[in-house]
Amino acid sequence: MTEPAAANRGTISGPASSAQGASGQATESSAGPSPVHRTRRRDPVPLGAGLFIAVAGSLVLATMNGSYLGLTVTTGVAYAIVTVGMVLQLGYSRQLAFSQSVFMGVGAYGMGILETKYNFSSLESLLAVIAISVVAALLMGAVVTRAPGLALALATLLLPLFIYQLATYSSYLGSFSGIDGVPPFWTGSTYTQTLVQTGIVSVILLGLAAGIAARVMRSGIGLQLMAMAEDERLGESIGVSLRQRRLEVFVLGSVLAAVGGAVLASAQGIVTPDVLSETAEITLLLMVFVAGRKSIAGAILGAIVIEYLTTSTSFISTNIGIIEGVALLVILLVEPDGVAGAIDRLLGRRVDGWAAATRSWLTERLRSRGGGSVGSGAGV
Amino acid sequence: MSEFLNLLAAGLTSGAIYGIFGACLAVWFRVCNVLNLAVGDFAMFGAIGTAWLVQTAGLPFIVGIVVVLVGVGLAAWLFDWVVLHPAFDRGAGAHGIVSVFFYTFGLSLVLEGVARAMFGTDVYGAPDIWSGPALHVLDFHVQRAGVLVIGLAIVSGLLLWAYLRFTVSGRAASACGESVLGSRIVGIDSAKFRRRIFIMTAVLAALFGIVESPITGYTYLSGPTISLIGVVAAGFASFRRPGRAVTAGLLIGVAEAMLGGYVSTSYNDVLLYAILFAVIIFRPEVLGLGAEPA
Numbered sequence: 001m002t003e004p005a006a007a008n009r010g011t012i013s014g015p016a017s018s019a020q021g022a023s024g025q026a027t028e029s030s031a032g033p034s035p036v037h038r039t040r041r042r043d044p045v046p047l048g049a050g051l052f053i054a055v056a057g058s059l060v061l062a063t064m065n066g067s068y069l070g071l072t073v074t075t076g077v078a079y080a081i082v083t084v085g086m087v088l089q090l091g092y093s094r095q096l097a098f099s100q101s102v103f104m105g106v107g108a109y110g111m112g113i114l115e116t117k118y119n120f121s122s123l124e125s126l127l128a129v130i131a132i133s134v135v136a137a138l139l140m141g142a143v144v145t146r147a148p149g150l151a152l153a154l155a156t157l158l159l160p161l162f163i164y165q166l167a168t169y170s171s172y173l174g175s176f177s178g179i180d181g182v183p184p185f186w187t188g189s190t191y192t193q194t195l196v197q198t199g200i201v202s203v204i205l206l207g208l209a210a211g212i213a214a215r216v217m218r219s220g221i222g223l224q225l226m227a228m229a230e231d232e233r234l235g236e237s238i239g240v241s242l243r244q245r246r247l248e249v250f251v252l253g254s255v256l257a258a259v260g261g262a263v264l265a266s267a268q269g270i271v272t273p274d275v276l277s278e279t280a281e282i283t284l285l286l287m288v289f290v291a292g293r294k295s296i297a298g299a300i301l302g303a304i305v306i307e308y309l310t311t312s313t314s315f316i317s318t319n320i321g322i323i324e325g326v327a328l329l330v331i332l333l334v335e336p337d338g339v340a341g342a343i344d345r346l347l348g349r350r351v352d353g354w355a356a357a358t359r360s361w362l363t364e365r366l367r368s369r370g371g372g373s374v375g376s377g378a379g380v
Numbered sequence: 381m382s383e384f385l386n387l388l389a390a391g392l393t394s395g396a397i398y399g400i401f402g403a404c405l406a407v408w409f410r411v412c413n414v415l416n417l418a419v420g421d422f423a424m425f426g427a428i429g430t431a432w433l434v435q436t437a438g439l440p441f442i443v444g445i446v447v448v449l450v451g452v453g454l455a456a457w458l459f460d461w462v463v464l465h466p467a468f469d470r471g472a473g474a475h476g477i478v479s480v481f482f483y484t485f486g487l488s489l490v491l492e493g494v495a496r497a498m499f500g501t502d503v504y505g506a507p508d509i510w511s512g513p514a515l516h517v518l519d520f521h522v523q524r525a526g527v528l529v530i531g532l533a534i535v536s537g538l539l540l541w542a543y544l545r546f547t548v549s550g551r552a553a554s555a556c557g558e559s560v561l562g563s564r565i566v567g568i569d570s571a572k573f574r575r576r577i578f579i580m581t582a583v584l585a586a587l588f589g590i591v592e593s594p595i596t597g598y599t600y601l602s603g604p605t606i607s608l609i610g611v612v613a614a615g616f617a618s619f620r621r622p623g624r625a626v627t628a629g630l631l632i633g634v635a636e637a638m639l640g641g642y643v644s645t646s647y648n649d650v651l652l653y654a655i656l657f658a659v660i661i662f663r664p665e666v667l668g669l670g671a672e673p674a
Contacts, residue, residue: 096477143661151664153481154615155657157608162653169646278608286489289482321493329463329486336474 043218050211053300057203064199066192071267072311074199076304077206078264083287083299084209085256090285091293092217093249094229096153097144098281102163103254105276106133107261109167112179112271122185126262133258134251141250145243160278167273178272185266202263209256210296216252217296225249283310290327291338298340382519387641388634393526393595395633396533400588401606402613402625403533404581407540410557410620412468412574417484418459419585420606421491422452426586427593428495428600431504441507445590449583456582459487460575468560469571488603495600503597506590525594532591536584537626544622553577557620612656632656 057077064070082100089095110129114120120128144155167173174180186197216222224245228235232242265271274280283306291302306324309316316323335342404419426448433444463483466472474482510524544550555563556570563570589598596602609632616628632652640648 094477096481147661147664150480150615150619151660153477154611155660157611158653158657158660161608162650162657165650165653166647169650278604282485282489282604285482285485319493319497321489321496323493325486325489325491325493328482328489332478332482332486333463333466333473336478 043215045218046211046215049214049296050207052207053210054204054207057206058200061196061199061203064196066190066195069308070195070199072308073304074195074202074267075264075311076307077199077202078260078267079284079287079307080260080300080303081202081206081209081263082257082260082284083291083303084206084213084296085253085260086284086288087293087296087299088213088216088225089249089253090288091295091299092222092229093225093245095145095246095249095253096150096156097250097253098153098156098285099140099144099159099254100257100284101276101278101281102159103133103137103257104261104264104280104284105163105167105271105273106136107258107263108265108271108275109173109179109261110258111262111265112182113173115183116179116181122183122266126185126259129258129262130255133255137251137254137258138247141247141254145246145250157278160276160281164273164276164278167276173273174271176273178270180270182265182269182271184269185263198266202267205259205263206300209259210300212252213256213296221245221248286324286328289338290324290331292340292344294337295340295344298338298343302339383641385518385520387637389520389522389526391634391637392530392630393522393633394636395630396530396626397588397592397596397606397629398609398613398632399626399629400529400533400536401585401610402617402629403537403540403622404585405607405610405614406617406619406625407544407622408574408577408581409614410544410622411553411577412570413480413557414464415480415484415611415614415619416578416581417481417607417611418488418491418603419581419610420608421488421495421603422456422582422585423589423592423606424495424598424600424603425452425455425491426589427506427598427602428499428504429586430506430590431593431598432499434507435504444506445587448590449586452586453579453583455491456579457575460578463487464574464578465571468574488607492600492603499600501599503599505593505597508594509591523595525591528591529588529595532588533626533629536588537623541621541623549573615660616656 061070061073064073082104086100089097089100107129110132111122111125114125114128115122144152147155167178168176184194184198185201186194188194188197216225224235224238224240227238228240228242228245235245236242261275264275287303287306288299290306292298309323310320311317331338335345337344401419401423405416408414408416429448429451430441430444433439433447434441437444439447463486467474467479467483473479508525510528512524514521514523515527542550544554552563552568553573555566555568556573560570609629613629613632614625616632617624635655636648636652639651643651
């Protein structure tokens, strides 16, 4: 699910072919004298990855049986939904927007308001939050994605500052204390059961988010985004609509952030302005950059591990700032693609090593067999 | 009239704070196209370090200031040697837009963590450099620390502007930001300028933190907010013009105070940031943000 994976897949469904639609349907090419019929199979990886995350995550949370660790993992899952969107937005498309905490707030406050003030069910609230965030992201994205790189970064840096203050002064949003009593996604007969069930809904949403992000990254659109990220002029020259793609990425990243916020509100039962603050944005950035800004798996694990470290009561949680800062610097210097990139590279090297060893062993075998026959032939 | 003048004084004081950090950011960005997001943390270290040395360790005030400024300078040099030198001179690590923000963001986290471990979570304020009651000129009331803050901001902004505009060294520093390769071809040591100006702005920020801390007080978490406001002020100076950053900072501070005084004390920051946001989005060319940094 990293960049090379998409690049390899690009040999099958590159941007040119994606112009015909990357929907996975059969397409017909008539290049050359004899028409070549090519059937494009549906890519199994996004669906498989999404299912794996949902099933494995559910099993892990069921094993934790509503413990404090289970609650921490569920909170980490909420952040992971946001960081999956950030992988697409910041890592893959290099869209330097810092508005994720704001959309997390939209999701969290949306759930809180709809469920506690208007008696919506969790599902209705979630769907409403998604709809609201799509509209908000489209409106905001239509404006902010017009701005070039640094201006976009600067404008979106300001967003958490004033939205946070707006929330702290608004009595409708509960001021500093926020909104309490947000119901969980799926209420069980006991507290433990409720935690487990809410966790399972959260990992299903995470699986869905990861599947969607992987689908985009492995499609022709993903390659267009990669081309844009490398060089916008290059992207434009091959017919990529920069404005449209920027807006789409912004909307998708923002909606996933809102879903993450909704999960966070459901898991914790309370929404405070902290979710909107620049500190929340900093934490999200760390989760993405330390774990691997181009890897969905890395971003998921990074979110859960960093959430665990920040909430644990050990030496690590006290000195989390130093640890995160040093880790970030080391990663930026040594492996800019994060821990996931380093693992990918190491595994790649190992696989390459195994492949080379196998090749040389086979070559030796073939040579020895061939040499034997030549030898016997010469003898004859 | 009295209310207006007092709001103006308060606005100029807070604006000077924004402006000086904006100037520190802008002058270094001009040299190496990197935003120093740790500038607020250097100020925090200056303020808290001096307060701790004087109040807890019992050092004389002047000695405390010198020790802290030397310490901050050494920390900046060490960061340049360990991180920036390999990244920018040897081609290691991440480049592009990531390098604009994230190296110094990492430093900011480390400084915050170290400050928490060393000084805890209390609020600190260094002793007043110029102690005494507030100054009264007609209806204009301003704290002595505020006068120092405004004066230091204006003097620093002017000196940085003059350095970049009128000295050969300043022009060489600017050339590094325009093109590292080009500057190296003509014999300019870009690494030297990057290092010197980074250390100089870190020490300046720490000094400013010491001067300013009697007004606001600092905790180990004060740095990022200061840096963010500095980024905004620097943004309104195209990230490259320290003199203009001071002016922008002063104007932002005055606008904030006036909005607080005449519109809403609760929503003054909200309104201010919304206005700044609108300017950045709809008129980026005014800020010189129409193009990517060289």
